[in-house]
Amino acid sequence: MLKLKGINKIFNEGTPDEKIALAEINLHLKPGDFVTIIGSNGAGKSTMMNMISGALTPDFGIVSIDGNDVTGLPEYKRSQYIGRVFQDPMAGTAPTMTIEENLALAYSRNKSRGLRIGVAKKRREFFKESLEMLGLNLENRLSAKVGLLSGGERQALSLLMATFTKPSILLLDEHTAALDPSRAELITRITKYLVDKDQLTTLMVTHNMQQALDLGNRLIMMDKGQIILEVEEDRKHTLTIPDLMAEFERIRGEKMNSDRALLG
């Protein structure tokens, strides 16, 4: 489904600020895999997400989706196959446009956009049905501007929009981090539901270790631009937070700065 092969990225190369963002990243996701990623700030998690989405290109290495090499494909072309939800609830929607118009934008993701009316009657029914799944009563506010929604509602909508066209890869970039605990809980539940429903291949960055353990079938830990730990399905069920901390200490020979890892 998704393959990263020997991905390397250095920021500000040749200057005193030079920083190795990613060093020899190899990752392989099978269809239906749900991988959670943890690691402290600067570990390279977001850089890796940006590599996959096409917002950044690797210095060398190959990104392939569904067996096709997409390394040189610009972001807007690649995003036919990739759904993405950002940390900032404001980032995933267009605030001055209505809920149904936003959904129409998401709906045309994998089709070429033409001069058809975006919110046609038939589509509106489909939009309504999809919104009902969220249980936020948004289906009755189709023509409300998205800027008027709360952060949680916007993030739920972003999530729905990202998964609308059943993308090959779903990228979740700390998408619950900016919400209060009860909203974060709601978004987590919706995430689980939407991913399960379509068996989406998902990559989720989180600073919340418990969330990383609860969700998904695989877990990876990153540090200093490298993947330092991969936990497969069979071991993940029994893993606990202290286990993870101990694991980090064993590999790095230093104590994990748990505050940084947990709170970001």
Place this chain on the structure above:
Amino acid sequence: MFLALFGAVEQGIIYAIMALGVYLTFRVLDFPDLTVDGSFVTGAATAATMVLLGYHPVLATLVAIVAGFIAGCMTGILHTKGKINPLLSGILMMIALYSINLRIMGLTAENTIGRPNIPLLNSETIFSKFQAFWSNLGIDTVLNNLLSSMGLQKVPATWSVMIIVLLITIVIKLLADWFLKTEVGLAIRATGDNKRMIRSFSANTDTLIILGLGLSNALVAFSGALIAQYSKFSDVSMGIGMIVIGLASVIIGEAIFGTKTIIRTTFAVIAGAVIYRIILALALRVDFLDSGDMKLITAVIVILALILPQFINKGKERKRKAKRAQGGKGLA
């Protein structure tokens, strides 16, 4: 007085097409496009040149629209592919168009390359063509009799101009409303709203910006082509301050009629353009003001349109708070 206002409304409706173009860039795309000052003249120059060379005025106008579209696309390419700041891209294109406009009008002169103006005194225009058809209908007499019976001394020579510009502008408004609801239109609006988001939904924002600027300047050039035929004159400096007039129309319209939906906003922009012309016509009737003061008056109108709504809102807010403070004890 009535005739002056009648003329102001006619012009306002023509300038409304330009204002819709400005709305498309400034509001929808969130791109402050200064190409307008140049592309308005490009439209006027192209239409005037072709009319003078004997082409059919409708064809001349259509070519003017295409010329405006190309000019807008160039600004878009400068910004997206050349990574030049939006304001600067527009200014560069505006200044380049000045020379191009001279050359376009120069096509009508045999011994010079550039020409600063073209009078169209005896040429056929869209308006004279339509007038020929209109005058046979006899509607002018009916309407003017109606006006006379209401006690007006001076009546308009013809209603044909008013009718045709109204028809054209309504069609453009309906087209704009429709376009902004299509998939491409939605994507253009999203580009002005949240580029990062629409890129993650597989839209090429560069192409959308270029297309949006092209369409905007096509409208601006259309307006310029009509103004040249309306006033029977094209001049290389007729576009100076056009962007401010466009903005004035958008701001006045939005302040008075609101922006709740697209359909309402496009109406507001058109109404804003007409209101601006009326204010200007009234201001010019004040004794100590001269037609040379027009740009100053324009600036003052825009400043007022920007500041007044703030005052009004503050006043409303204060009233509401005062009301709540009075009856507030019961509520709390």
